[in-house]
Amino acid sequence: MSKVKFLIPFLILFIFACGEKTEPGTGSLELNFSATYDGQPLATDGTMYDFEDGVKLRFEEIKFFVTEIELTNNDGATTSISEANLINLGGKTATTAVDGQSINLNNIEAGEYTSIKFYVGLSERLNNTAPSDLPATSELNDGIYWSDWESFIFSTIAGKADFDLDGTPEQGLTYHIGGNQSVRSKSFPGAIFIQEGETPKVDFSIDLKDVFMPNGVAFDIETFNIVHKNTDVMESLADNMTASLTRK
Amino acid sequence: MRKFIFKFGWVIILLVFQNCKECPPDEPGGGEPTIGDLENIDYNPTPYDLPQLVDFPQMLIPDDNPITDQGVLLGRMLFFDPILSVDSSMSCASCHLAEQAFADGQRFSRGVEGGFTGRSSMAIMNVGFNRHGLFWDGRSATLEDQALLPVEDEIELHEDWPNVIEKFRRHPDYPTKFREAFGISSKSEITKELAAKAIAQFERTMIVGEGSKFYRAQILGEEQLSDEELNGHLMFFDASRGFLPDAQCFHCHAAPLFTDSDFRNNGLDSVANVADFPDLGRGGVTNFQWDNGKFAAPTLWNIELTAPYMHDGRFQTLEEVIEHYASGGHWSPNRDALMDSISLDAEQKADLVAFLKTLTDTSFINNPAFQDPFK
Numbered sequence: 001m002s003k004v005k006f007l008i009p010f011l012i013l014f015i016f017a018c019g020e021k022t023e024p025g026t027g028s029l030e031l032n033f034s035a036t037y038d039g040q041p042l043a044t045d046g047t048m049y050d051f052e053d054g055v056k057l058r059f060e061e062i063k064f065f066v067t068e069i070e071l072t073n074n075d076g077a078t079t080s081i082s083e084a085n086l087i088n089l090g091g092k093t094a095t096t097a098v099d100g101q102s103i104n105l106n107n108i109e110a111g112e113y114t115s116i117k118f119y120v121g122l123s124e125r126l127n128n129t130a131p132s133d134l135p136a137t138s139e140l141n142d143g144i145y146w147s148d149w150e151s152f153i154f155s156t157i158a159g160k161a162d163f164d165l166d167g168t169p170e171q172g173l174t175y176h177i178g179g180n181q182s183v184r185s186k187s188f189p190g191a192i193f194i195q196e197g198e199t200p201k202v203d204f205s206i207d208l209k210d211v212f213m214p215n216g217v218a219f220d221i222e223t224f225n226i227v228h229k230n231t232d233v234m235e236s237l238a239d240n241m242t243a244s245l246t247r248k
Numbered sequence: 249m250r251k252f253i254f255k256f257g258w259v260i261i262l263l264v265f266q267n268c269k270e271c272p273p274d275e276p277g278g279g280e281p282t283i284g285d286l287e288n289i290d291y292n293p294t295p296y297d298l299p300q301l302v303d304f305p306q307m308l309i310p311d312d313n314p315i316t317d318q319g320v321l322l323g324r325m326l327f328f329d330p331i332l333s334v335d336s337s338m339s340c341a342s343c344h345l346a347e348q349a350f351a352d353g354q355r356f357s358r359g360v361e362g363g364f365t366g367r368s369s370m371a372i373m374n375v376g377f378n379r380h381g382l383f384w385d386g387r388s389a390t391l392e393d394q395a396l397l398p399v400e401d402e403i404e405l406h407e408d409w410p411n412v413i414e415k416f417r418r419h420p421d422y423p424t425k426f427r428e429a430f431g432i433s434s435k436s437e438i439t440k441e442l443a444a445k446a447i448a449q450f451e452r453t454m455i456v457g458e459g460s461k462f463y464r465a466q467i468l469g470e471e472q473l474s475d476e477e478l479n480g481h482l483m484f485f486d487a488s489r490g491f492l493p494d495a496q497c498f499h500c501h502a503a504p505l506f507t508d509s510d511f512r513n514n515g516l517d518s519v520a521n522v523a524d525f526p527d528l529g530r531g532g533v534t535n536f537q538w539d540n541g542k543f544a545a546p547t548l549w550n551i552e553l554t555a556p557y558m559h560d561g562r563f564q565t566l567e568e569v570i571e572h573y574a575s576g577g578h579w580s581p582n583r584d585a586l587m588d589s590i591s592l593d594a595e596q597k598a599d600l601v602a603f604l605k606t607l608t609d610t611s612f613i614n615n616p617a618f619q620d621p622f623k
Contacts, residue, residue, distance in 0.1 A: 045538045046522070046581055060538070060585060091536050131504075136306035142379055144502050147303065148487040158585040172585030176499070226586070228499075229486065 026107045027194040029081065030201040031069070031116075034100025035062055035089040038209040041097035044090045048162070048169065049209070052218040056162045058169050059208060062089040064155035064241065065143060068123045068185075069105070071113040071192060079113070081105045084126060084139045089206075102201075108194045116202060117187040120242045121154025124183050149229070151178035155241060157211070161221055173221055175237055176228040182238040188247035203248040210244035211237065285434045286427040293318050293429065296449070301457055302467050303504045307376045313392060313445045315452055318429040321621070323450030325425065326443055328620045331415050332398075333360050333405040340398065340447070341620065343369040346613050349550035350454070355561030359403035366527065368561035371554045373612065374547055376452035380509040384543045384559040387533045391448035396440060409440040416443070454618060456549045457504065459611025466606075467504065473606060480603025483596060495573070495600055496586050506548035506607065513541045515577015515587040516558060522581050529559070538582050552608045566604055570597045 035042040037049045037059070048056040069082040085103045092099075119126075122140075131145050144153045155177045160169035192200060212219045219240070227233045293316035298307065309315060326332065330339045343357040344350040350372035356364040367384050375382065381389055388394035398404040399412060416422040417435040426438050429446055457463050465471040466481070473481060482488035483495040485503075500508055511530040519525055522540045531540030543559040557563040563572065574597065576589040592600070612618070 045536070060582065091534065091539065093536075130303065131305035132300075132303050134306065136308040141305050141308070144508050146485075146498065147503050148485045148498075160585055170579075172588050174499070174585045226496075 025110050025196065027110050027196050028104060028106045028199040029071075029108055029192065029194060030102050030104050030199050031066075031085075032100050032102045032201060032203045033066075033087045033089065034097060034203070034205050035059075035092075036097075036205055036207045036209075039207065041092075041094050042089070042208055043092055043094040043097050044159075045093050047094065051161070051221070052213065054165050056165075056169065057159055057173070057212070057221075058161075059157070059159040060090065061156055061158035062206075062208070063087065063143075064206075065119075065121055065140070065152070066103075067119045067121070067126055069116065069118040071108070071194075072115045072117065072187070073111055073113050078117075079109055079111075081108050084122070086139050086142045100203075100205075104199070110195050111193075113192040113194065115187050115189040116192060116247075117185060119183065119185045120245055121177065121182060121184060121238060122152050123185070124180050127152055127154075127178075127180055127183065146178065149178060151180070153178045154182055154238070157208070157237075161225070163222060171222075171225055174226045174228070175234075177234045177238050177241070178228075179231060179234060181231050182234045184238050184242040186242050186245065190247060204245055205248055206241065206245045208244070211240045214240050214243065283434050283436070286423055287433045289424055289427045291427060291431040293431070296320050296453065298453065299455055299458070301455065301463070301504070304455075304457070305377060305505075307452060308379065309376075309452065310390065310392070313448060315449045316429065318425070319446050319449040320453055322422075322425040322429045323446035323448065324617075324621050325422075326447050327450055328622060331419070332407060332412055334407040334411075335360055338405060343404075344372050346618055347553070349373055349456070349553040349613055350618075351554040353555065355556055357404075359401070360406050361403075363403040365401075365403050367559045368556060370544075370546065371550065372451055372454055373456040373549050374505055375454065377505055378509045380511070380544070381533075385528075385530050385533045386509075386511060386544055391451050392441070392444045395444035395447040395451075399440075412443070413438055413440060454612075456547075456609050456612040457607075458609065460549070460609040461606040463609070474602065476599045476602040477606050478603075479596070480599040480601070481606075483592075483600055484603055493590060493592055493596065495590060495592065495596075497573075497600075499586055500545040501548050507545045509544060511539065511542040511544055512584045513580060513582050513587075514543075514545075514558075515572070515580070515583045516560075516562065517541060517580060518578035519580045525580075527559070541580060541582065548604060549607050550609055550612065552605045553613065566601045567597070570600050 042059060044059050046058060048058050051057045064087050065084055066087060067084045070078045070080045072078050082105050087101055089101060131141060134140055140152060146153065153176050157175045159173050161171045161173055162169040163171055192202060212221065224230065224233050296315040296317050298315060327340045330336045332339055338360050343352045345352055352369040355368055356366065357369045358364055370384060375391060380386055382391060382394040388397065399407050399409060416438050423435045423438065426432050426442060430442050432438065461471060465473050479492060483492050484497040486494035486498065500512060502508060517525055522537050525541035528540045530542040531537055551566065555564055557569050563569050574590050574592045577583065577587050
């Protein structure tokens with residue numbers, strides 16, 4: 001029997017030898033982001049969506065950074081859990097749009113937190129860097145930096161509009177938002193319990209109808225169909241995107 | 249019963265160690281390499297000093313394939329050696345010629361038996377910075393994955409990796425080179441994965457830009473662009489504050505890499521339905537129909553040297569390319585939202601071409617480190 005006991009540590013080693021290493025006293029958190037239009041899953045497969053006056057919209061690209069993600073506890077103390085993550089909600093059918101995109105964050109100090117906060121886009125601190133300042137592992141490298149604007153692209157929404165109501169959307173729509181004037185952060189209240197061995201999930205959704213028709217007032221997509229330097233419009237869209245991003 | 253458990257337990261212990269080692273290589277048929285037959289050869293890999301160009305991002309190097317002088321040398325040899333092809337007639341370099349910035353100047357490249365590939369050979373420059381997948385359709389996530397495919401492609405090199413490995417093992421130099429690059433202790437440890445790692449290391453060193461006028465003028469500030477080049481620059485980056493048209497180039501070709509490596513339908517084909525594209529491109533990889541007809545945006549470094557242009561080499565000159573983009577291209581349901589007609593006069597088009605030529609870096613194509621090591 002003693003020989004069998006001798007083997008037990010090796011058996012345990014076998015089971016755990018190649019597993020993922022986690023710090024003791026820490027846990028993980030999954031953040032899931034998905035897109036909707038008027039509350040319905042948003043497909044980027046050619047599906048058309050009602051805008052105003054019979055105009056229909058098609059979305060083809062929806063990307064945005066979430067940066068400087070932090071959790072706040074009851075005492076108001078904050079814990080940083082991630083610097084930058086790119087959310088890409090393109091390539092979705094109505095079925096797969098429900099799945100959205102998840103990011104998994106590990107080694108978070110265990111505890112009870114009361115809210116989560118992040119920048120929808122880049123923080124000013126991060127936007128004042130350039131790709132050459134960043135470590136190779138930074139997810140900001142997955143995005144685009146426009147040196148002439150001295151800014152990363154915080155978010156991209158692209159698609160088409162059918163203005164002449166002939167059923168064929170001819171007008172391209174491209175919104176590239178960046179620049180320090182477009183920096184926006186948002187706090188999402190709600191309890192989050194981090195504990196060892198557990199991965200709670202927090203779901204977020206952005207509604208594109210609310211981005212382009214906030215409070216029922218249509219954004220002038222006919223005039224502003226390509227936006228990458230009109231700071232007023234970029235600010236307005238940054239406001240709308242931030243307001244439209246909600247925690248489920 | 250105890251005896252049985254005891255014996256069985258030792259089997260498990262052996263499995264513990266086996267489980268945590270790298271998987272053993274596929275053993276090709278033939279050959280009886282001696283275990284430890286390379287151990288008398290020094291293994292002292294020297295970290296490769298990868299140049300860091302001003303404003304360029306840091307290259308992401310896989311933890312399991314650090315770049316070393318020995319790995320780069322081996323990769324360079326493999327890149328230029330026709331040993332990778334079925335009849336020893338072609339190498340990677342046959343379709344990636346230094347003088348054409350490691351493209352081949354053909355609409356469709358020819359393989360070992362004279363057949364044509366379905367797409368134009370991509371130029372190999374700054375590929376170590378690519379984070380969105382290699383090939384026109386991005387089907388290989390990493391350079392290591394990419395390097396494996398042409399060898400067994402029926403049109404390209406049409407060889408089998410087990411045969412190639414056998415040729416390496418019989419070769420007078422390669423076992424030593426593999427030992428020096430990766431520390432293997434016997435010929436039997438030579439694998440296609442190590443060959444691909446070596447080629448990937450070599451390709452990561454192929455960084456372009458430093459010898460160009462753009463780099464000297466716009467990054468280092470040591471030189472001035474001509475008026476024509478500057479106008480082209482302002483239109484390319486929409487940086488003229490409104491006195492010149494926005495040519496919309498920078499959205500997909502942002503500096504300093506002059507590509508975002510993403511996939512787009514840039515209006516090459518007119519189809520009524522996305523299922524009708526003659527080449528599915530990215531959609532053939534993702535199986536997402538809306539990706540059909542999308543191809544990678546290539547880097548524009550050395551674009552003057554990499555004609556013909558597009559995945560099928562349909563444009564022979566940069567002037568044709570500018571005409572295409574100015575026209576907005578052909579309509580199809582998923583044509584990129586930025587593809588729309590742009591009002592550019594003849595002088596402005598010429599200025600754009602002049603600017604593109606500032607991205608020519610002949611020091612890259614003439615760099616001795618990228619030439620055939622067998623010559």
